[in-house]
Amino acid sequence: xxxxxxxxxxxxxxxxxxxxxxxxxxxxxxxxxxxxxxxxxxxxxxxxxxxxxxxxxxxxxxxxxxxxxxxxxxxxxxxxxxxxxxxxxxxxxxxxxxxxxxxxxxxxxxxxxxxxxxxxxxxxxxxxxxxxxxxxxxxxxxxxxxxxxxxxxxxxxxxxxxxxxxxxxxxxxxxxxxxxxxxxx
Numbered sequence: 345x346x347x348x349x350x351x352x353x354x355x356x357x358x359x360x361x362x363x364x365x366x367x368x369x370x371x372x373x374x375x376x377x378x379x380x381x382x383x384x385x386x387x388x389x390x391x392x393x394x395x396x397x398x399x400x401x402x403x404x405x406x407x408x409x410x411x412x413x414x415x416x417x418x419x420x421x422x423x424x425x426x427x428x429x430x431x432x433x434x435x436x437x438x439x440x441x442x443x444x445x446x447x448x449x450x451x452x453x454x455x456x457x458x459x460x461x462x463x464x465x466x467x468x469x470x471x472x473x474x475x476x477x478x479x480x481x482x483x484x485x486x487x488x489x490x491x492x493x494x495x496x497x498x499x500x501x502x503x504x505x506x507x508x509x510x511x512x513x514x515x516x517x518x519x520x521x522x523x524x525x526x527x528x529x
Contacts, residue, residue, distance in 0.1 A: 363510035399512025402482035406504035443475030
């Protein structure tokens with residue numbers, strides 16, 4: 345086995361095992377709230393997009409960060425670094441636009457299913473709030489993971505995106521449950 349392949353396997357395997365555990369915890373949370381989710385079946389439809397979009401946005405940020413770390417454009421430390429600030433702003437705006445649009449879609453679906461206007465607004469707002477909570481958490485975790493893996497001598501490309509997609513799944517479920525509870529859905 346060549347040294348690059350060996351490094352990839354050695355760095356990726358523990359990460360992938362961790363990802364399995366994170367995904368199982370997300371599934372456990374869904375199972376724990378399944379009765380409430382079934383009451384408002386539209387919430388069940390929201391889980392894949394909240395998870396997927398949050399993880400995708402985090403993965404894009406992670407890809408940018410790992411490239412910048414490899415190129416020496418940014419340092420693996422917190423502080424004013426214009427490139428990181430720019431990436432975070434871009435990711436937040438992308439999140440806001442994406443989850444707002446998704447919220448409108450869920451409003452339309454709720455209305456098409458004869459859900460009352462107020463409950464439709466609550467559900468679409470819940471999707472937006474959940475998406476922004478999850479995305480914010482995923483973005484911060486992306487930066488921490490990229491910096492920690494790089495400082496630890498690991499290739500962040502082997503660590504960041506797998507972890508972020510699983511963390512996105514779990515934070516998406518948690519954020520969706522919190523948002524719906526806050527809004528009384």
